[in-house]
Amino acid sequence: MALMLIVGLPLFAALLCWIKPLRRAAWPITVLLTWAVFVLSVVVAVRVLAEGKVIGLAGWFEADGLSALVLVIVSLVSALAAVFAGGYMRRTEHEEQARLWWFYSNYNLFAFALLVVPALAEANLVWVGVELITLFAALLVGFETTAGALEAAWKFAVLTIMGAPIALFGFLTLFWAYRSAGGEWETWEGLRSNAAAMDPNLLKLSFLLVFVGFGAKSGLAPMHTWLPDAHSQAPTPVCAVLSGVKTTVPLYVILRLLSIVLASPVARLGQWMVVLGLISVGIAAFLLLQVRDYKRMFAFSTVEHMGIILTAAGLATQAADFGAVSQMLNHAITKSLCFYVAGVVLLTISTREIASVRGLFRVSPFAASALLFCSLAIAGAPPFPIFLSEFSILSAGLRAGQYAVVAILAALIVIAFVAILMHVNRMTFGEASTAFDGQKLLPPSCRIAVLAGAVPVLVLGVYIPAPVNDLLQLAAHQLGGH
Amino acid sequence: MPGSVPQALNALCAGLILIAAFAMVATRQVQGVVRFFIVQSLLLTASCFLLGYSRGSMHLWALGAITISAKVIAIPWVLRRVLPGDYYERREISQVVNIPASLLIALLLAIAAEFLAGPLASVANDPVIRVNLPIGLAGVLIGAWSLIARREAIPQLIGILAMENGAFLAGVAIASELPLIAELAIAIDVILIAVVAGLLTRTIRQTLGTTQAAALGELKEEPVSWR
DSSP states (O other): OHHHHHHHHHHHHHHHHHSGGGGGGHHHHHHHHHHHHHHHHHHHHHHHHHHSOEEEETTTEEEOHHHHHHHHHHHHHHHHHHHHHHHHHTTSOHHHHTTHHHHHHHHHHHHHHHHHHHHBOBHHHHHHHHHHHHHHHHHHHTOSOSHHHHHHHHHHHHHHHHHHHHHHHHHHHHHHHHHHTTOOSOBHHHHHHHGGGSOHHHHHHHHHHHHHHHHHHTTOTTSOTHHHHHHHHSOHHHHHHIIIIITHHHHHHHHHHHHHHHHSSSOOOHHHHHHHHHHHHHHHHHHHHTOOBHHHHHHHHHHHHHHHHHHHHHHOOHHHHHHHHHHHHHHHHHHHHHHHHHHHHHHHHOOOBSTTOOOHHHHOHHHHHHHHHHHHHHHTOTTSHHHHHHHHHHHHHHHTTOHHHHHHHHHHHHHHHHHHHHHHHHHHSSSOOTTSOSOOOOOHHHHHHHHHHHHHHHHHHHOOOHHHHHHHHHHHHHHTOO | OOOSHHHHHHHHHHHHHHHHHHHHHHOOBHHHHHHHHHHHHHHHHHHHHHHHHHHTOHHHHHHHHHHIIIIIIIHHHHHHHHSOHHHHHTOBOOBSSOHHHHHHHHHHHHHHHHHHHHHHHHHHTOHHHHHHHHHHHHHHHHHHHHHHHBOBHHHHHHHHHHHHHHHHHHHHHHOTTOOHHHHHHHHHHHHHHHHHHHHHHHHHHHHHSOOBGGGOOOOOOOOOTTO
16 A cells, blocks of 8 residues: 555645646645655565565555665655755746746656656566656756756757667567566566576567666766756756666666576676676766866766666675665765755855856855765765765675776776865865855755755764665665675 | 468568668658658558457557557647648758768668577567567667767657657567557557657747757767767
8 A cells, every 4th residue: 555655646746736726835745745755665665674575556566675775765865855946946037936836746747757667566567667757857857948958858858768669679578588488477576586487588688678778867878978968957956866866766677677687597697787887987987087067077976876886786796786775775865965965056156167166165164064075975985875885895896706896996986086076175175266246045945955865874874774774685685696 | 481461461561661761761851751750650550450460469459559549640740730831841851971871871770680680580480570570670770870860859759759660560579468558558658758859849949949959069078089
């Protein structure tokens, strides 16, 4: 029941935002219902820990450890971003104010699509869910009808929708392989248990097609080019969801499928995933060095982290899988915080260029300290959670005897670390540049979102509560490393 | 190879679908591209009905009905409504590569598809799969190529939909028992793609006065030597 509510509530919220008399209350409705969804996701996660599996509608909607983890991540980020949106969106252009109800309605549909993918057990509908994510995201990216926003939305739509037929081909091939192996109803569980019987070539082909199609959506290089554009042009609360979880959800599908391929004794693809992951990390690390817009900086850092997760999953050991799922969680909570902070900085000084920001501490101590905090966290400095999960991935690599992979990955992470802190250092410290004229008052909802978003980042860095740890272990187990 | 009449007709449809894909690459006007897309979708529908008849599968009949209502009627109608007449009828599409070279690349892609899908198709030992799988893959690849080679929004959109036609052509052969609900969801999705892309195009045109995707060139990184 809880699982069905998780899927149903965002749809209900989107409908409420459409109704004319309620349009003025679109923001409170969105906040209320997204938080309700978060609570329900936690309930589902707790029940998964107790029973191993939660069934919403047998064969259609089911949640295991990995789905529960993704559900919690998605609902937390979308709830916090909804809070942030309240103050931020009120600062947009006048003519867009009248369309705010449309924004919130779309935001809820976007949240629905993001939640439906991990909640689904039927594999073919997952494709539909991922496509819905793309469509609603494209509309949200183009919400501010400036030339830049429209360009970003179009690039985003073409590059990611182009992946759709390719992934569709992959899913059809998967269905073919599954039916030829005598499978009945195609769920993730059924695919997993029939993996050994499926034709390895078909399995490989379908995985590669889905990887190409959905890799573009999760921002893996070289199909990442939409990502910095969309992230610099979309309204900031949308960026937080885009970067934090919109990239994670297609990656979740890829990892599910990878676990099926790895369960087949013949089709081995782990090493390729490691190589492709490292390419993403490498491209992102070097692009980070020369970036000029701080929202784009955080966007490239997303490409880096997606690469790290893929590399870890490719290593396919139990410990590396644990690193991968923790990295998924830690990246989502930290990166969404980064975008709240980027939004706060943008509201304070109204420019996105790194070069024209100096001495932010003297202008707004709140924005500057938040920026420093989240940059340290996303770059992976101790004692933040990303440090922990990156460390566990590297040590898992060492234990698996993959010394070259560990060396390259560590070097690239260090480059990215230096790049991010170099830019942020330039922005926060030093004399204040004369470019900005007085500080605007920050909306309280933005402050609340930043402070609330910082709590999990602080806590998970020093102490992982036992239930969270159990959930991560369970999710890692589903990835099926040895 | 041709076992029965529906199978032979299906092979004919598949061949014509491939030709329609080439024709879309070779056409210079938006209207022409849309027309060949309609022809291709009609052929896909015919293939669905033929296989639905010969295999006795309700799903394929449904898929055919969905294809005809979405791709032959709804999407061209939306495009016609959204786009201004002179753009739709006369303007030439700007291309990155000239058309003969573009056709040559499409031909190479079709050959590559045959070599990629051929060994897989022979696993199944089903003449329909043997025809539809390579041609479907070729359709996807040629659609992707036309997307890359063209610089305008509507031909790019049609390219995506043509890729989808290719995927479906392979799909009707290899996954003919796909649950009906999944097909319905997929069809709704295809319509949504068209509507969203159409909406975006219209706003882009209203704001910028053009739908040339090449005019959208503001967001870039600084040029780097190794890229």
